[in-house]
Amino acid sequence: MSATPARRKVDALLQLAAGSTNMAAARAAGVSPGTIAIWKKDPEFAREMDALRQVVRREPFDAAAVMAAAEDVEERLVPPGPRVHEDGSVTVRVSIPSGTSPRKAERLTARAIARGLRAVREAES
Numbered sequence: 001m002s003a004t005p006a007r008r009k010v011d012a013l014l015q016l017a018a019g020s021t022n023m024a025a026a027r028a029a030g031v032s033p034g035t036i037a038i039w040k041k042d043p044e045f046a047r048e049m050d051a052l053r054q055v056v057r058r059e060p061f062d063a064a065a066v067m068a069a070a071e072d073v074e075e076r077l078v079p080p081g082p083r084v085h086e087d088g089s090v091t092v093r094v095s096i097p098s099g100t101s102p103r104k105a106e107r108l109t110a111r112a113i114a115r116g117l118r119a120v121r122e123a124e125s
Helices: 005-017 022-029 033-041 043-056 063-077 102-124
Strands: none
Touching: 005 022, 005 043, 005 063, 022 033, 022 043, 033 043, 043 063
């Protein structure tokens, strides 16, 4: 099974939102139970789990709503790539966790800028 990290998280979230154990969620996502425990400590993952749990527990159960919510979660978990605008400007997203050293923050920013420059080159060709 080859799934994206976001898809694996969604698979785990669906299991956890339905009340399954970490072990069952890990099997569904193709990761270890320890990975599930780490993900559950992430505030973003916890927020997504709570939101998805509300959709799963609605009465009457609406499978289409659950799948739509899962797709929305996957979109939010996939980091957006660089975006080249019509005027030639580029938008890149840089995620710098709190407590990151200035040197590492600089490297993360430089990588995001490099991704933006590659996107411009690809858009021009």
